Structure formats: C-alpha cells, structure tokens
Amino acid sequence: MTLPLTIENITAHYGSTKVLEDLSLSLAEGELVSLLGASGCGKTTTLRLVAGFLQPTSGAIRLGSKDLTRLPAHQRDIGLVFQNYALFPHLTVRENVAFGLKQRKVASAERTKRADAMLDRVGLAHLADRLPAALSGGQKQRVALARALVIEPPLLMFDEPLSNLDAKLRVDMRVEIRQLQRANGTTALYVTHDQEEAFSISDRVAIMHQGRIMQLDTPETLYQRPANAFVANFVGFENIVPLSVTARNGAEVTARSDSGAELTLSQDQLGAIPDRFLLATRPDGLQVSTDPAAVGLPAELGLRTYLGRAYQYQAQAGGLSLVANGPLSQPLETGTAAKLVPNPEQCAILQPE
Amino acid sequence: MKRLAGWMLATPATLAIALLLVIPVAGTIGMTFGTPGQGDWGIVQPYADFFASNFRRRVLWRTFEVAGYVTVISLAAGLVTAYVVARCPAWTKSVLVVLAVFPLLTGVIVRSFAWLVLLGREGMVNQFLIWTGLIDGPLTMLYTPGAVIVAMVYIFVPLMVLVLVGVLENIPEDLLQASSSLGAGPVASFFQVTLPLAVPGLIVGAVLVFTASFTSYATPALLGGTRQMMMGTFLHQSAMVRFDWPGAAVVAAIMLAVILATVLVMTRLAKRLNPMAT
Numbered sequence: 005m006t007l008p009l010t011i012e013n014i015t016a017h018y019g020s021t022k023v024l025e026d027l028s029l030s031l032a033e034g035e036l037v038s039l040l041g042a043s044g045c046g047k048t049t050t051l052r053l054v055a056g057f058l059q060p061t062s063g064a065i066r067l068g069s070k071d072l073t074r075l076p077a078h079q080r081d082i083g084l085v086f087q088n089y090a091l092f093p094h095l096t097v098r099e100n101v102a103f104g105l106k107q108r109k110v111a112s113a114e115r116t117k118r119a120d121a122m123l124d125r126v127g128l129a130h131l132a133d134r135l136p137a138a139l140s141g142g143q144k145q146r147v148a149l150a151r152a153l154v155i156e157p158p159l160l161m162f163d164e165p166l167s168n169l170d171a172k173l174r175v176d177m178r179v180e181i182r183q184l185q186r187a188n189g190t191t192a193l194y195v196t197h198d199q200e201e202a203f204s205i206s207d208r209v210a211i212m213h214q215g216r217i218m219q220l221d222t223p224e225t226l227y228q229r230p231a232n233a234f235v236a237n238f239v240g241f242e243n244i245v246p247l248s249v250t251a252r253n254g255a256e257v258t259a260r261s262d263s264g265a266e267l268t269l270s271q272d273q274l275g276a277i278p279d280r281f282l283l284a285t286r287p288d289g290l291q292v293s294t295d296p297a298a299v300g301l302p303a304e305l306g307l308r309t310y311l312g313r314a315y316q317y318q319a320q321a322g323g324l325s326l327v328a329n330g331p332l333s334q335p336l337e338t339g340t341a342a343k344l345v346p347n348p349e350q351c352a353i354l355q356p357e
Numbered sequence: 358m359k360r361l362a363g364w365m366l367a368t369p370a371t372l373a374i375a376l377l378l379v380i381p382v383a384g385t386i387g388m389t390f391g392t393p394g395q396g397d398w399g400i401v402q403p404y405a406d407f408f409a410s411n412f413r414r415r416v417l418w419r420t421f422e423v424a425g426y427v428t429v430i431s432l433a434a435g436l437v438t439a440y441v442v443a444r445c446p447a448w449t450k451s452v453l454v455v456l457a458v459f460p461l462l463t464g465v466i467v468r469s470f471a472w473l474v475l476l477g478r479e480g481m482v483n484q485f486l487i488w489t490g491l492i493d494g495p496l497t498m499l500y501t502p503g504a505v506i507v508a509m510v511y512i513f514v515p516l517m518v519l520v521l522v523g524v525l526e527n528i529p530e531d532l533l534q535a536s537s538s539l540g541a542g543p544v545a546s547f548f549q550v551t552l553p554l555a556v557p558g559l560i561v562g563a564v565l566v567f568t569a570s571f572t573s574y575a576t577p578a579l580l581g582g583t584r585q586m587m588m589g590t591f592l593h594q595s596a597m598v599r600f601d602w603p604g605a606a607v608v609a610a611i612m613l614a615v616i617l618a619t620v621l622v623m624t625r626l627a628k629r630l631n632p633m634a635t
Contacts, residue, residue: 057534078537078546090535094553103549104539155539 006033006190007068007158009054014063016049023049024215027063031159036185036192037220038202041212047195050212051163054193056080067159078107083152083190087164089144091136097123097147098132104155122154123147125184142173146180153184160185160192166201174198178205199239203227211235229275230352233282241284241352243326245301249279259283263322265301273348282354287316289350292330293343300343301326305336319344382613388606403607413591417611420588423502424571427509431566432559434510435517440551442518443525450522457518465512469579472508473499476580500582508576513566520565524558525551560627568616588612 009031016024024046031037039047052058054065056077065072072080091100101119102110110118123129126146136144145165152160165181166174182205185192196202202209203223210220211234219226219235230236233244247259247267255271259281271277292315293300303321310316314329317336321344328344330336391402398405407413442453460468475481476498483495498504528551536546574589581587586594588608596605 055534055538076537076542077534078540078542080538081540082538084535084538086531086535088529088531090529090531092532092535092550103536103541106549107540107545151535151539 005156005158006188007070008033008035009159009191009193010064010066011050011054012064012066014050014053014060014065016046016053016058016060018049022215024053024060027215027217029210029217029220031191031193033191034189035207036182036194036205038194038196038206038209039212040196040199040202040209042197045212046215047197047212048163049215051161051193051195054159055082055084055161081155081157081159083155083157083160085145085148085152085160085162085165087167089136089141089148089168091144091147091151093136095135096132097128097134097136097139100136100147101151101154103151108155118154119150122150125153126150126180141169142177145169145177149181149184153188153190156188158191160190162192162194162196164196165194166196167198174201181205211238228352230284230354233284233354233357236282236284236352236354240286242287243283243285243290243324243328244354245283245285245321245324245326246356247281247283249277249281261301261322263301263324265322266299267301267346268299269346269351270348274351274353277353278355280356282356283346284352284354285346286350287327287329288314289347290326290328291345291347292317292319292328292336293345294334294336294340295343298343298345300345303328303342303344305340305342306338308335308338385606386610386613388603389610403603404611407604407607407611416586416588416591419502419585420571421615423505423509423577423587424567426506427513427570428563428567430506430510431513431517432563434514435521435562436555436559438514438518439521439525440547443522454519454522457515459515460511461515465573465575466579468512469508469576472504472511472580476504476507499580500585502581502585504580505577505585505587508580509570509573512576513569516569517562517566520562521555521558524555524561528554556630557627560623560630564620564623567619571615571619572612 011027011029014024014027015022027046027050029037029050039050041047049058053060054072056072056075060073063073067080067082092103095103098116098119101122102115105115105118120129120132123132126149128143128146128150131139131143136147139147148165162181166177169177178201194202194206203226206223208220208222209226210217211226212218213234218238219231221229221231226235227239230239230241236244245261247261249257250260250266251258257269257271257277258266259269259277260266267283269277269283292305301321303319303326306318306320308315308317311329314332315335316327316329319326319328319342326344330342336342389403390400391398393400396402396405438457442450442457445453473480477483478495478497478499480498482498483492486492487495532550532554533546536550541549572589573587574593577585577587577590578593581590583590583594588611592605592608592612595601595608
C-alpha cells in the first residue's frame with residue numbers, strides 16, 4: 005500500500021521561535037522526496053510534524069484522504085527510520101522487527117514469519133536472535149529499515165539515516181534504501197544534510213533554508229537550473245555576477261556588468277533572460293583565457309590551486325571575487341590579467357534578489 | 358613505584374575500615390557461636406535457639422512481611438510518580454524533584470512522630486473519620502504493622518522516586534518515538550519499552566528500600582511498639598533491655614545475612630536483566 009502525502013501551509017513554533025513558515029509540500033504515490041539543508045533549516049522539524057512528535061501552529065497534513073494533523077503519533081501508520089537507529093535494546097533483532105506487527109495484533113507465528121522474511125530481505129536472517137548491542141552500525145540501520153518496512157506503511161520517513169555510518173557504507177546503504185523503497189513502491193520522505201545523498205536517490209529534492217522551501221525540483225533541474233541565488237550557491241554555483249541587458253538581437257542578448265564588461269549570451273541556451281539578472285556559474289563554467297580576443301569578464305588572477313583535472317584560480321573581476329578554472333597546459337601566475345569566459349552550458353540565469 | 362604509592366594512599370582508609378568496621382563486625386559474629394560439642398547443634402546452637410522460638414520466628418517473619426510490603430508499595434508509588442516527573446519539562450521537573458526530596462531533609466524520627474500525631478486514638482485521621490460518620494468510635498491504628506508500613510512507605514518513597522527519575526530520564530526519547538511510530542499507544546509503550554528498560558533501576562530501588570526497611574529501628578519503635586516488634590526493635594530490646602548480648606548478636610548476624618543475600622541476589626538479577634549491557 006502507498007499513499008500520497010500532502011503538507012498544506014504548515015507553520016510551526018518551538019516556544020516563541022518560528023521554525024517553519026507556511027510550508028507546503030506534496031509527495032505523489034511512490035515518490036521519494038528529500039528535504040535537504042543545513043542544520044536548523046527546518047527539515048527535521050517537518051519530519052517530526054508529519055510523524056506526530058510535534059504539533060503545527062497552523063496548517064494541515066494529509067496522507068491519502070486521512071487527515072493526520074491532530075492524530076496521535078501511534079495512529080499515523082508511518083514507517084520511521086531514525087538517525088540513531090532507535091532499536092529497542094532489550095529485544096532481539098527479530099523482536100525489534102516484529103514490534104510493529106505485535107502492536108497491530110498480528111498472531112505470534114505470523115509475526116515471526118513476516119519478521120524473518122523481512123530480515124531475509126535486508127540480509128540479516130542469520131542475526132535474528134542477537135541483541136542490537138551485538139550489531140555493527142550498518143547492521144543496526146538494516147534492522148531499523150526492516151522494522152519500518154515490515155508494517156507495510158503507506159509512507160516511509162528517514163531522518164538522516166546514514167549520517168552515523170562510514171563513507172563507503174553510506175553509499176551502499178543509500179542504494180539499498182532506494183531499491184527497497186522502489187520495490188515496495190512506498191511514498192518516502194527523506195531528511196538529509198548531504199547533497200550527494202539527496203540527489204542520488206531522490207525523485208525530487210526540496211532545498212530548505214530558514215524554515216522555507218527555497219526550491220523543490222528534480223535533482224537534475226536543481227543542479228542545472230537553480231531558481232535563486234541561495235539554491236545556486238548551495239549546489240555549487242560559486243560565482244554570481246549581476247548583469248544588465250544593453251541590447252537584444254533575436255535570441256542573442258548583450259549584457260553589461262557593473263564594472264562595464266560586456267558579455268553575449270544566447271536565450272536558446274539559457275532560457276529567457278530578464279533585463280536585470282544574475283549570471284551564476286560553477287568554477288568549471290568560468291574558464292580562464294589569456295586570449296585578447298576572448299569575450300569575458302576582465303580579471304586579475306589570484307591564488308592558483310591544483311585540482312588534478314584543471315587549475316583553479318581565485319580571481320578579482322571589477323570588485324567581485326570569483327572562482328574560475330584554467331587549463332593544465334598553461335599555469336598562470338598571481339597578478340596575471342586574463343578574461344573569465346562563461347560557458348553557457350554551465351551557467352544559470354537568476355532573478356535578482 | 359606507582360603501585361606502592363597507590364597502596365600507601367589507600368592505607369588510611371583501609372585501616373579505618375578495618376578498625377571501625379571489620380573488627381567490630383567480626384567480634385559480633387564471633388559472639389554468636391556456641392561452644393563446640395554442647396547442645397544438639399554445637400557451635401550454631403544460638404541460631405538453633407533463635408529459630409526454635411515461636412516469638413522470634415514471628416519477629417523475623419513480620420520484618421520480612423513489613424519490608425516486603427513497604428518495598429512493593431514504594432515501587433508502585435515511586436514508579437508512577439517518577440514516570441510523571443520524568444516526562445515534565447526541565448524546570449517543572451527540578452521543582453518536583455526538590456519537592457519529592459524535601460521530606461528527606463527532616464530526620465526519620467521526626468517524620469515517624471508525625472504519623473503518631475495522625476494515627477493516634479485522638480489523631481487527625483480518627484477525628485476526620487468520626488466527623489464524616491464513617492465510624493462511631495476511634496480505630497486502633499497505632500502499634501499495628503499497618504501503621505509501620507504506612508510510615509515507612511512515606512519515608513522511603515522519595516528515595517525510590519529519586520532513583521527512578523534518574524533511570525527513566527536515561528531512556529532515550531527516540532526509543533519511545535520509535536515505539537509510537539510503530540503503533541504502540543502510551544500504555545503499550547510503557548509496558549513494552551519503558552518498564553523493561555527501567556528494570557535495573559527498579560531493582561536498585563527495591564534493594565535500597567528493602568534493606569533500609571528491614572533494618573529500620575526508629576519507625577517500628579515509635580509506631581509498632583513492643584507488641585509488633587521487628588528485627589531492629591527486637592535487637593535493641595535484647596541488647597539494651599535484657600542485656601542478652603549473645604542473643605542480640607545472633608539477631609544482628611541474621612539481619613546481616615538477609616541483607617547480604619538480598620544485595621547479592623538482586624545485583625546478579627539486575628546484571629542479568631540489564632538490556633543495555635552486552
């Protein structure tokens with residue numbers, strides 16, 4: 005079973021501090037949506053509201069047609085995977101997994117059967133009689149996953165489930181989580197502060213900041229077409245240059261920077277360009293060129309670092325601090341005057357704030 | 358060198374314990390043995406005499422009974438109180454803990470005296486019951502095991518609350534959240550998560566209260582009188598009224614044995630039942 009989740013205009017407070025403001029979010033059936041952001045952005049608060057551990061000040065939460073807003077946590081029927089696993093230390097692995105079934109009054113023999121089948125799916129059938137204290141971190145997280153899945157919830161939620169695991173295991177486990185979630189077709193809400201983790205397994209990602217969703221989109225769109233400066237910066241567009249359009253010629257647009265440098269951009273490649281806009285690029289999308297004929301932002305190069313595939317330069321361009329990459333064939337010294345040429349394929353156009 | 362310094366540092370305390378505890382206790386226990394070859398039981402004849410007496414067996418049994426009731430009632434009352442206190446916000450919790458501990462600041466004798474005033478023939482409880490018309494004449498409440506039990510529960514519950522609040526606070530919040538996310542209501546969570554995880558604390562609290570009430574003297578002396586003697590009051594009577602020092606030593610040795618056995622068995626049990634240990 006799987007149901008869509010709707011969060012409508014939720015506002016939430018901790019004491020008198022507002023932690024979420026008018027937040028709305030919808031998850032389609034079977035969709036995995038991540039809430040991504042730094043600590044304090046409201047992502048965990050959102051999850052706790054949906055779980056029923058917190059009450060919103062206003063707004064509604066719906067799972068399918070069921071209104072969860074005022075329902076106690078134990079009646080919400082949500083599978084939850086915790087950051088610290090939260091396994092019951094006094095119960096064996098099998099009893100942990102069967103716990104939810106016991107609350108649903110499933111008969112003892114059936115409970116054991118289903119718990120064992122789920123443990124088999126996460127590859128821990130041989131550890132069924134152990135206590136959680138005797139398991140490794142990765143094993144504990146698998147038990148937590150099995151415990152949440154065995155009740156066949158219409159919604160799964162993950163609260164930074166991999167942050168206590170080492171790097172290699174994190175990658176394995178996130179693939180495993182995605183496979184199990186896909187196989188069951190369960191709607192899932194996934195909270196993380198790890199961008200790679202969120203982008204790699206999500207259908208859509210909500211980037212959060214100060215209690216609001218800054219952008220909710222597919223990972224591809226977020227990565228290539230951030231909607232605002234915050235998201236752009238978050239996904240690695242380190243350079244943000246304010247520009248004004250001076251001439252339009254069909255799809256070709258000429259724009260001038262505050263320091264007077266002119267660039268020519270194509271709306272075919274970048275989408276509609278407003279009269280005033282921000283050009284966002286990653287270091288990779290801003291190439292250092294010493295060719296006098298190159299069209300770009302004039303800059304003075306600063307510190308050079310070696311990235312393996314390229315050199316990276318800290319550069320000063322008309323009062324802006326930018327980060328640009330240059331070819332390995334030509335290491336340039338501090339103080340060199342050069343042009344920074346944006347590569348349209350790696351640029352994004354943003355509305356000014 | 359380091360080891361030597363360690364031993365030297367431990368010497369004063371070791372000497373103090375040897376002089377003030379081990380030697381007197383050994384002397385007391387030594388006093389309890391009879392002469393070999395005399396009587397049916399040889400050197401354990403004084404113990405046989407103790408258990409041969411109906412009166413003394415009743416005193417021992419009554420002590421067990423009273424201590425048992427006090428322990429069970431304190432566990433139940435303490436657990437409920439501690440559960441409520443532990444779930445309060447931090448500030449409320451500290452106020453409640455201070456309130457719970459407040460009676461500990463007065464002496465046991467003063468607190469037992471309070472019950473003397475409450476439970477006497479002309480005491481407040483009788484006056485109240487007569488005023489409501491529930492009874493016609495005053496009830497005899499003083500000098501009954503009931504009076505001793507009520508007063509001891511009153512004395513020991515704060516101790517139990519203190520121990521259990523600590524234990525309940527240590528149960529991670531996310532275990533209870535996990536439990537409720539899996540469909541367990543507050544009652545199911547209490548019995549399936551909180552209670553099993555509190556067992557080691559319950560055992561510690563039970564050992565504390567049981568040993569303290571088994572050996573208590575002031576409360577049974579004031580509220581139990583001479584007719585409802587317990588081991589503590591009997592020990593006092595043997596030594597200070599009848600000057601039967603060997604007899605008193607036997608009482609003391611039996612109390613010591615009961616307490617040692619309780620502590621040993623219960624700590625073993627606590628270790629076995631501790632889910633946090635591997």
